[in-house]
Amino acid sequence: MSPPPPPLGRPRKKATHSFDPALDDADLVAARTALAQGRWSEARTLLAGTGDDWDRRGHRIMVLAQEPTTTAWVRDWLLVEPESTDAAVLLACAGVHRALAGKVRPDKIRDGCLDAAALVPADPTPWLGLLLLERELGREEDVVRLFDEVRHRHPGHHHAHHLMVARLAERRAAAGQDPLHEVYDFAAWAAEQAPPSSPLAVLPVVAHAERYRVLAKAGTEPADPKASGHWAGRRARVVMKAAFDWWLEWGETPTGAARPRDRVDLNFLAHAKYCEGRPAEAAALFHRIGPHVTPEPWSYPDRDPYEAFRAARSAALGTA
Incomplete structure (x- = not known):
């Protein structure tokens, strides 16, 4: 994942970023x-x-x-x-x-x-x-x-649902920002079918990210999401808030065993906050996600979320 x-908090050079699927x-x-x-x-x-x-x-x-x-x-x-x-x-x-x-x-x-x-x-x-x-x-x-x-x-296989969302998002690329696109319906259906504690609750967020990937590749959306309204719409805000609220509540199982958050990807939520021009909120989300932040989100591989975190932190502290 x-x-x-x-x-x-650890200094690093951009060239040292690596993609390790082992989490x-x-x-x-x-x-x-x-x-x-x-x-x-x-x-x-x-x-x-x-x-x-x-x-x-x-x-x-x-x-x-x-x-x-x-x-x-x-x-x-x-x-x-x-x-x-x-x-x-x-x-x-x-x-x-x-x-x-x-x-x-x-x-x-x-x-x-x-x-x-x-x-x-x-x-x-x-x-x-x-x-x-x-x-x-x-x-x-x-x-x-x-x-x-x-x-x-x-029924709740996390990886399989992500693969389906990615495939469905590629349907009808020329349709643009269609709020009725089937990828959103599928993601909402899967989240509703899943148990309350399932990481599939975040699937509607993944659907927005995957659809943006497709639209940007097709040229109907800018490569930089900050120039797009894709993340700023009411529907996008609702699904991202729901996903983050779910994540905050996903503490422990009834038996007291900690749930493995390494299966969850909330990068899309934090990146969206950044793209909406709210870097301080994005920084707070990156901090909460901690070691599960991806260095390069699927939607826009040229942007570094860690740099956004550092910039927001510097601004908050009044440092350069």
Whole structure:
């Protein structure tokens, strides 16, 4: 999901920004490092411990699958443990990333994902891999069908809903700022269907960000959102306020266990405040989001939110 930059307050140069999809999952980072060095036992332990936490399992497998050496080392893992379903799913998802990079034929990878899905019928992760592949390469009906397969196994799957929003946002790019666009309806429907504690409550915000990405690419909106009214409309303010209110209330589970906020991306809300010309409020939001702020939001990759935070803080302190 969202990469963690250095903690707020630490000086850094823009050239040092990096996109790390592992978030602040230290166990995942350690397993990824070990796997890149050929030590697959750490990945085996990590995935075994993840169990049927499908959101976290999908995130961890996709991060491990992105590494260029994963396919080779997981094949070694399967030679030692041919019955390992974790290895089979990880190998299939690694194939998805290779297919998206043009290194293997998509048809072969589709078959591999289906084989992995047959081994673990309850696991949505092989279907998530297929959804990721078809979101880029497939037909609309295939994307919808695969989303249904994921949702059948885990109705609130965070990553799958984000992929659907991204795909839907690309429909009818020439329509411009249509408040009735289907991406907004889908996001609102998903948020309403989700349990009160679900991170899908933020999906309407994601829909606005993804739609802006599409409109900016099509040339119907400026590359700089500050020059656009997309974020300043009443509907945009309502959905962003609702998302942030939900995040503030998302403290602990009834059992007292802290909820993993690393699955939530509220950058869109903070960036919107900045684009509305309210840098002090944006700075406060960046501070609350902390290590989950992305250095480059999807909507406008040339803007650095950390610089906005520093500028707002300097203005508040009366310093240059």
